[in-house]
Amino acid sequence: MAIDTPTTAPPLAAQPARMTTRDKLILMVLCAAQFIVALDFSILNVALPVLGDDLGMGQADLQWAVTAFALPSGGFLLLFGRIADLYGRRRLFLTGLALFALASVLATFAWNPAAFLAGRALQGLGAAVIVPTGMSLLTTTFAEGPQRERALGISGTLLSLGFTVGMVLGGVMTDFLGWRSTMGLLALAGAGVLAVAPGLLTESRHSERPRMDLPGAVTVTGGLLALIYALSTAAQRGFGGADVITGLVAGALLLAGFVVVESRAAEPLVSLPMLRRRTVAWGNLAGLITFSMMSTVVFLLTLYLQEVLELSAFRTGLVFGVQGVFAAVAGMTAPKVIARFGTRGTLVTGLLVQAVCTAALLGLRTDSGAWLALAAAAVACVGHLWAIVSYGVTATSGLPDGEQGLATGLVTSSQQVGITIGIPLLSALASAHITALRSDGASFASATLGGIRLGLGVDAAVVAVTAVLVAFGLRRAR
Incomplete structure (x- = not known):
């Protein structure tokens, strides 16, 4: 197996018992990114009726405000996690932050449902980049043991807290400033983290670049997209719809195919x-x-x-x-x-x-x-x-x-x-x-x-x- 180039973390044996000031700043940046993504999962929940009235979205269409984000954010995680290993975690992390911030700007100033849903989908794609790359930067920066446990503890806390804070903050901001302020907050927060991160994070990747397992990438991404679409739609319309059943079957077949592909691939994605x-x-x-x-x-x-x-x-x-x-x-x-x-x-x-x-x-x-x-x-x-x-x-x-x-x-x-x-x-x-x-x-x-x-x-x-x-x-x- 190829060896990684140096990361922000020293070798395992040299890892200090306590975090340095730089380590703490890196942890703050990575956790802030995770927190912002968690906010995005729930900050619109309370605002959906107001948003629908403003953009002219019917009740049946409001589910897409959630589904448009959930599809790419869940479907592309494994793919981007592997790409980060091969081509650079820092580079991909910063790219994801930039995409997320720009997508939030589009969602903030959306002039019709199509523009808003495009912004939400791009937010989800940015989140699919940020989450696995941020987590892999965290686990390669902090060695196994007390340091990593503490870092994961803080990250997990902010992930759960972000989901809860998003529900509270979404209602308050929508009542006083309108639903667009929730998307504007995400844009400002994403830009803030992006401004600080390049000065703290250093690149890490494989020293060699194995071939990307394209069949594996297509089957696992397609399977996850189909599964998440079917389950998100079922939450609104039940499991009897033809699109839900088709999505569940397609997802199961693609994920089964992924297992077969990976068992035969010379350089598997997973x-x-x-x-x-x-x-x-x-x-x-x-x-x-x-x-x-x-x-x-x-x-x-x-x-x-x-x-x-x-x-x-x-x-x-x-x-x-x-x-x-x-x-x-x-x-x-x-x-x-x-x-x-x-x-x-x-x-x-x-x-x-x-x-x-x-x-x-x-x-x-x-x-x-x-x-x-x-x-x-x-x-x-x-x-x-x-x-x-x-x-x-x-x-x-x-x-x-x-x-x-x-x-x-x-x-x-x-x-x-x-x-x-x-x-x-x-x-x-x-x-x-x-x-x-x-x-x-x-x-x-x-x-x-x-x-x-x-x-x-x-x-x-x-x-x-x-x-x-x-x-x-x-x-x-x-």
Whole structure:
């Protein structure tokens, strides 16, 4: 395997016990980029009705404000992660930042739906570059051990916090400044990071340039695009549509074809032996589940607080603001927990805490429950952050720098696909149950709560089963 050229990090043996000032600045830049991308995932959620009225987008078309971003941001992650390994992580990271900032400007000043959706799609493409390259720069800058655990803890905290802050900030900015201010904020933030990053980051890449595995790139990118499109569309229209079914089938066939292609390629895009490593496989499964199920909890609780308890968007945002505070604390304490209990123990514990607190939400009622929602979601977020940090450490440990872009591409793909698949799957289940209860004569509030409880119950069960499987799988890996 080719050896990487020097990176911003010293060799593993020379890595100092504490971060230098330069290390801290590099971490701030990389985490700021991740935070901005996380903001973009949720900052428009509250603004969609206002945005639709302003641009003349119908209710059925508003899903594309989300889907146009989700498609490229999830579909191209693995490809750009590998390109970064081969042709330069710093170069690609800066290119992604520039594209994201310019796309945000286009979305800010969009004069019609087509211009806005083009801006959102380019934002998603920029995010697909920023996320894996930023993560691979982080894991190659900070050596395995306490430094990387601390860096991943901060990164994971800001990723989760960005999603929560985006929901709160989106509502406040839309009310006072209009929906365009949310896109303008992303443009300014992206430009700010781009101005600082070149002076701190140095280039790293393979010393040789192997051939790009074009068949592998086409099949995995096409498979992810088809899968994400189908699941994003299903969240709005259900799973019965012809385009949804076609997307699911095409995605499954393309991803199966990707496995066949990679098993025969001389220089594969994804090393199948790496995917067979238990730490990589079980770590990414845990990441997929913790992200998909926690994003679903946020969605179902938003529905509960606004539709059942009839809280305002601002008060709903405050509930999730508390969750964000707990996320920040959990992310900062995660490295200490890992040092005390190990990555496997922390990962399994985090998943179990998330599962138990999600199950506690089954006690929600139609006449009260805001405090239960606040407390259980906040503690669930602690387990969620422990799981995020420990799965990132698990899935990237023991690999050479030359595979870190691919490894972090897998990690971030787990995140993005997880965020994409959880909500449509469980919201469709909840919606079907709500419809059935309404047909039986239940009131709107009680039927909605019944659907939410079903979704939360399945959510908790999936996380609990995953915790058991990961505990067993990683025990054998040791």
